[in-house]
Amino acid sequence: MHNTRDKYKNNFDAMKSNYESKIKEGPTDICSCCGGLWFAYSIREYTVEMLVKKGLKKEFIDTVCYLKHAIIELCATCRKDIMSNKITNLALSNGLAFYEIPDCLKILTELEERLISPRIPFMVIRTLGFSKQFGLKGNLVNVPMNVDTNVSILP
Ligand SMILES: [Zn+2]
Structure with a gap:
């Protein structure tokens, strides 16, 4: 009995330290479509080929995915809208991106x-x-x- 309690306690301590380290890290993953900051578990990674295989056109992907990277990271909202061939309301390609500040x-x-x-x-x-x-x-x-x-x- 005592042994299992120790095991559970160690597991709980590990879970607690894992939780605290995740909280300290914060939302650092950027959605390629809306530019929002998300936790890693909220983001799914795609490549252009994977999205083309799902029936999306290359031009549509280029306009919707404003932040150009080899791997496209999408949040749940953007993912849902893009898969139904819609542009998300908060997409950066709708003119919501900040202008580059001159030097x-x-x-x-x-x-x-x-x-x-x-x-x-x-x-x-x-x-x-x-x-x-x-x-x-x-x-x-x-x-x-x-x-x-x-x-x-x-x-
Ligand atoms: Zn997004």
């Missing part, structure tokens, strides 16, 4: 970024409730800025 803008300071931004957002952030968690209160106001005027006024 000259990557080196700007926070103040320089603020000066050249076309809109400056104003919002009230306060502590909410007894837990003192910060949250947005009231409206958010976007003030449009004229970048040319801002840049010409600076010395």
Whole structure:
């Protein structure tokens, strides 16, 4: 009896450390279609040949799988829609991908970024409730800025 309990406890400790290491690792796998971050068990890997064998056209695969890799990784939602020959609503090919930031803008300071931004957002952030968690209160106001005027006024 005592022996089996030890065995179970060791198994439980192994399972617990495995769980904790997975949690620390976090969702790191990227879906080729929607660009979402997923845990490894949520992603299935395909190649273009495997998808063609399932009756999909090569052009459709090229447009839907925005992130080009040799192995196509798909989440459950994208997989379901692609298999029924549909483009997922949140697919990056629907124009949802971020633009590449030019090198000259990557080196700007926070103040320089603020000066050249076309809109400056104003919002009230306060502590909410007894837990003192910060949250947005009231409206958010976007003030449009004229970048040319801002840049010409600076010395
Ligand atoms: Zn996806």
